[in-house]
Amino acid sequence: MYNKEKNKGEREKEMNEEKALVLIESEEKQEPEAGAVHPMATLLKESGGVESLQRGQILEGTIVYSSPSEILIDVGAKSEGIVGRREMSRLDADFLSELNVGDSILTYVLVPEDKNGNIILSLTRAQIEKDWRKAERLFKDQEIFESTVAGYNKGGLIARLGQVRGFVPASQIVTRKNEDLSSEEFKAQLVGETLQLKIIELDRSRNRLILSERAAVRDWRRQQKEKLLDDLHEGAVRTGIVSSLCDFGAFVDLGDADGLVHLSEISWRRVKHPSQVLKVGQEVEVYILKVDRERKRIGLSLKRLEPDPWTLVDDLYELDQLVEGTITKLLKFGAFARLQGSDIEGLIHISELSQEHITHPKEVVQEGQVLTLRIIKIESDRRRMGLSLKRVDSAEYIEQDWTSGYIEEEEAAPPQDEAIDSDSPEAPEETIEVEAASEEETIEQEAAPPQDEAIDSDSPKAPEETIKVEEASE
Structure with missing residues (x-):
């Protein structure tokens, strides 16, 4: 007799639970805002009575009993709340296995009180509510979080924040190896991959959660750059990868941020474009030239890691010496020439190009031309060297050139x-x-x-x- 009454009671519980679920599904659109409390409940609480519960209310309770068929939770009401068999079937097995008596857990009130006086609770809806609350906090604080790609559709990727389904539009996916972001093959490859994401739009009334990998990566790099700026100091040497080239220099990825190697800091010799020396993807060692924490900029140098050729000028060259040089640049006032086997460049003033009057260096020389030149001025402290083309065969230097071995024997026989x-x-x-x-x-x-x-x-x-x-x- 006892067993019959017990089975009858369990059946009634399940029927009440099913009716409650059907009632909730039919009234979802009219569901009051989660957490709303009836004024009468507040009055009862203030008077010291037991707080009456409202459907949709989120409560934190303590597990007092757990079995494969039901879970009883103390939510501070006159009786324990029940999580029935049907609700438990919707829960993840791993999640259920981690629940123990005495654990605190968030619950959602499905039915404040059935005809038997039982409180019907839901853990799945509580988890969804908890995840929406987390999403709202992440959106408000503009925080970055990680999520695994669960699927994809024509417009982008599906990623979940707990039980809440989020959408990553194709335009908000970071490009990978020039892949076509709209291709089905590319999106299929991303399923199961963990992405860094940021919420850029949230609307609970429309069940809308829009995510962005692009915004997350941008913010993440900004955060990492700030950390890197705190760690970097002038004079340090770092290894990086050339990420891009432009007319004014090269950007080098230091791992957490990019620094700029200005065109003038690539080499001691004259460089017209970074592509003459560097290429994208090349690994280089760079010298930290300047760290501007206020403007968040990092100045780098390649040439500072090489010996400055001007420090050796006085040892390698002397006035009136004949040298081989390659014309590197023509200007209205003269031509620059790089000494053979060196990164030193000197200026051939237009007045030193020819014995005759000329209006532009191009009348005598051209870029890339290799010539014999005479050093007529050295100012190593100012990094300047004066060269001459017209004085190469000048009679006043014959004796000196002969002594120095610049003139061959047959060219200057006595x-x-x-x-x-x-x-x-x-x-x-x-x-x-x-x-x-x-x-x-x-x-x-x-x-x-x-x-x-x-x-x-x-x-x-x-x-x-x-x-x-x-x-x-x-």
């Missing part, structure tokens, strides 16, 4: 009388015969002294063959 000087090695017979045969031409070209001076007693004694030739010519 006069004939010096060539046969007594202090010089004896000339071969073939040379003497050739000289004798062209004596008259040699005298005209080199302005040799008169014969009586050539054989003067103060002069070194000439070889007999030379004297005979002179007598014959008389």
Whole structure:
């Protein structure tokens, strides 16, 4: 008899629960705002009585009993609330396995009191309410959270915030390896992937939760950049990846933020565009040149990690020295040339390009041309070097160039009388015969002294063959 009454009571509970669920589903559109409390309940509470419950109310309770068929929860009412079998079937098995007697849990009031005086509760609806509250907090605070992609449709991706379904439009997905964001194949590959997301629109009345990966990544990088700015200091060396190139320099990804290597800081030599030295994706070591925390900017340098060539100028070069140089740039007032085997550039002023008057350097030289030049000024402290093209063959430097070995022997042979000087090695017979045969031409070209001076007693004694030739010519 007892068992029959007990079974009858359980059946009545389940019937009441089902009726409550049907009633809720039919009245969802008229459902009062969650958490709303009837004025009478407030009056009872103030008078010390038991607070009456309202449907849709969210309560925190304590589990007092748990079995595979029902869970009893103390919510502070005159009787425990019941989570029935049907409600439990909707719950995740892992979630149920973690529930223990004594645990605090959030509940949703389905039926404040059935005909048997029982309070019917829902945990799934409580979890949804809890997740909506979390979503509202995240939206208000503009916080970033992680979520796993649960699916996709024509317009974008489906991601969940707990039990609440969110939507990530294709326009809010971060591009990956130039993939077509609208392609079904691309979106299918993202299912199961964890994304960083941010709520950009929330409307509970329309059950609308719009998420953005793009906004989350942008904010995340901004946060990381602020942390990086606090850690960085001028003079430090970091490894990064070249992320982009532009006319004024190159951006390098330092992991949490990008820094700029200005065009003038890429190399000690003149660079017209970063692509002459760098390429996107290249790993480089950079020198932290400047950290502007107020403007959130990081200045980098590549050339500061290499020896400054100007510190070696005084050791490698000297005034009047002849050097090889490549014309790198033409300007109205002159041309710049880079010394061979060095990053040093000097200026050839327009007045030093030619003996004749010219109006522009392009009349004499062109970019890329390799020339022999003479150093006419060195100011290493001011990082300046003056070069000359017109003085390369100037007569005033012949003796110096000969001494320095800049002129080849056949290009600067001494006069004939010096060539046969007594202090010089004896000339071969073939040379003497050739000289004798062209004596008259040699005298005209080199302005040799008169014969009586050539054989003067103060002069070194000439070889007999030379004297005979002179007598014959008389």
